Structures are given as C-alpha cells and as structure tokens.
Amino acid sequence: MSNLILNGLANGILYGGGLALLAVGMNLIFGVLNVIHLAYGQCVMVALYAVYVFAVLLHLPLLVSCVIAVGISALLALLIHVAVVNPLLKAPLINQLLALAGVMIVLENIILAVFGSDYLGIQISFPVFAIGDVYIKISSLIPFGVGIATLALLWLFLNRTYTGLAIRAIVQDRDMAELMGVQTGRVYWVTFAIGGILAGVVAACFAPIYTVHPHFGAGFTLTAFVIVVLGGLGNLLGGSIAAFLIGVISQVTGVVFTSEIGEILVYAIFIIFILFRPQGLLGARVRT
C-alpha cells in the first residue's frame, strides 16, 4: 500500500509539472489583460493537430514539427488577440466570454471539417523505468521536464527583462504602469503571443503521448481554469502550486481507488476549497 502511494506521489509530481505548464499561459493572460481565455484549450488542440500534420502527414522530424507547431500556436494567439480580445478589452466580462466561446466553437469546427472526428496521433511508445519500487513513465517525464524548464524560462523573462517587469507591474496597477511609460497595448499582444507559445509547448509535450480529437480542447480549458482559480486568479506561483496539488491528489487517489474516483475527489476537494477560500491559494488582491 505504501508502495502504491509512493508511486502515486512520484507520478503526481510529474503530472503536476505538465499541468503547471498547461495553466500558466491562461493565468498570465488573466493577470495582465483581465480576460479569461476560454478558448485556451482549443488553441492547445489546434497545435496538437499542427504537430500531427507536420510529423505524420509531411514526415518531418518530430522536433522540427513541434517547433513549427509552437510558431503556428503563437500566430493563432495573435490572431485571436487582434480580432477578438483587443476590440473587447473594455467590454463587459460576459461579452468577452461569449466571444471567446465563439472562438472555441469556430476552432473546433474548422478542425472537425478538415480532419474529421477520428482520433489521430503519433504512436510512440515510451519505456518505463524503475527507481527502487517507484515506476516512472518516460511519457510523463517529458511534460514534467519541459514544463519545469519552460516555467524557469518564463520566470527569467518576467524577472530579468523590462517587458517582463512591465507585465508584473501591469498585473498590480495598470494605470501606474502607464504613467511609468508602459504602452499597455503593446504588452497585451506580447502577453498573448507568449500565451500562444506556451499553448504550443504544451501541445509539443503531449503530442507524442496522447491522441488528439477536435473536442479535446474543452478538457484542457477546464483543467487549466480549475488550476488558475485554485491558485488565485493571475497568481503564477499560486497556479504552479495548485497544479502540483491537483497532480498529486489525482494520482494518489487514482492508485488507491480508481482514476475515475480520483477525478471525482479532485473536483470535490476543489469545490470545497473554493467555498471556503474563494480567492484561491495565493490570491489576495481584489480588483476594482
């Protein structure tokens, strides 16, 4: 039993790294633009199809396909920003949500029209190795490793560059950031492009492991949203902690009971937590 829990714990931490990567883009966009990117998961889904197209249909090397997919994802994010989000920045929240729900439906149906509803994927089977009694899947080590590396790069960007500093300043006080000379409009599109790159990196990590289907996006969006809310909207550190918590809880309960019961427990714990601490783990600020 203790062995099972140890395995669950190890896999939960690995899973958490992937989840943290999935949520960070949506979190960043919320923090900077105050917009909930409802179609974020669909962007990941489109990027997954991009990997499939280049790797399987066009026979490019996997790594090259992944890089191209990240680029496409960034362009898609910019397109969504320019066409949908930017015109609605000052609009009521409900208008933004409805417009992004529209983007969600458009993306799903374009993919459905082009690729049909078959499950597609690059079938690569990764080995499993053991450290003592703990079994580690290479397929979950990849998203973990890339996730941590990407989060570290993002941290460096936010802490070591002027644009990163401006992003953190905007999250705290938009008007004051403008008075310091920040052109918020420019930072907004940079943020959206980073969000797109992050969505693309998520897809690149998941592509070799999972099959993809036009309706997979909604699941990604929901998972990311739950993590973002649990961590405290717009709080990147809180989001990362929340990702690891959810990863560990779902994997440990998954091995002790079944993965279905694990899922139920994760969301039950989430709902109870949010009832008592609606601002999330580290969210303290109330926006006016």
Place this chain on the structure above:
Amino acid sequence: MLQVEGVSAGYGKFNILSHISIKVDDGTTVIMVGSNGAGKSTLLKAISGVVPPASGTIHFNGQRIDGCPPHRIVELGIALVPEGGRIFSELTVYENLKMGSYPSSARREFAGSLQQVFQLFPLLKDRKKQMAGSLSGGERQMLAIARALMTKPQLIMLDEPSSGLAPKIVAKVFEFVATIKAQGYSILMVEQNVLKAVGLAEYAYLLETGTLVYEGEKQEFLKNPKIRASYLGL
C-alpha cells in the same frame, strides 16, 4: 515650461474642471490648494494624460501635449507621483526604481539615475531587495518620489504627498520634496497642508469646485484673508 490654458476635464459628461489656466516656470515650485473634490487631482491627471482634457490646451516646453497618451508624456519629461504613492507593492524596491526607468530615454541612464537616487535617499539603497509593500507610509512616499526621479523628468507633479500620514511623517515627506527641489527640478504640487506646502513654493493657486479663485506669489498668498480664514485657520 508648463502652460495649461483654459482646460476643462472630467469623467464622462461631468466636467470637474472648467477653464483652468496655470503655468509652471522652469525650476520653480508651484502649489495648488483647495478642498476635497475641488479638482486638483483631476488637473494632474489631465496633464499626465490619464484623463484627457475635454477642451483647452496644455503645452510643455513649447510642445502641445494635451491628448497625448500617458507613456508619451512621461517620455517628454513629466512624472506624476499619485496620491498615496501607488508603488508596486509586490515588486522589490529595486524593481520599482527599475520600473521608473522604463521610458527608453531613461533606460539608457538607469545606472546613473539609480546612483543619484540612492545618494538622495540612502535608505532605499539599504532596502533595495525588500518588497516595496513592506515599507512604512513615509518610506513608500520616498520610493514613489524616487521612482518618479528615475523617469528623468524635468517636471515632477505630486498629488497630496502628505495625505494619510502621521504628522511626524508629514514633516519627513516635505523634507523629501525639499530635497528634490534643491536638485533643481520643477515641481507642481497639490496639497491640503497649505502652510507647509507654501513654504516650499514660489507661486500658489487656489482651486474651488473646479475653478481657479485665487493665485499669487507666496507672500501675497499667505496674506490673502480668504486663504487665512479657510486654509490656515487664522
């Protein structure tokens, strides 16, 4: 250096300011007094581009700046220290100062500006790695003023720098203002603490419900019976 002519401004259809004309000469300190809601902060916001004026013109060093966005105005050399300082409390003291040097012209001179600011306010050097949110009220004002200096301004506008602070700290804050005045910066300061503020100024304006009701040199201003009665309690 700064000429505001016939400016009206406000939010939506409500004009808080009507036909205000003021000027700040090079190297001088000008204060604006008036009760709450008189429109003092709105005037500073209009100059800094946060609330674009509905009518009238604003010139800075001969260049027309009304209608320019805030980032452009700070680049031209006008820095605003808003009420309460509005420092970025979840950035460190150093990062707050670095944020001040965001305009490209100021960025090139970051190292020099930082040295200057640390010389004027040595306490900030000791606290540079500390989160700005952990500073006391007076230290926050110090940081807010220092951050404004980092933008390489010619004119610094201060919005009620003493508001909400204990009397002892208020005296400190006016010392900070005196410190930057001694550096030769032009200052436009909005204050309720008339006696202390006028002591630093060469020229003063009195604003009531959005209109200028009196202006004059420091000495005349303090002699005016209305000001003595309403603002000095004499």
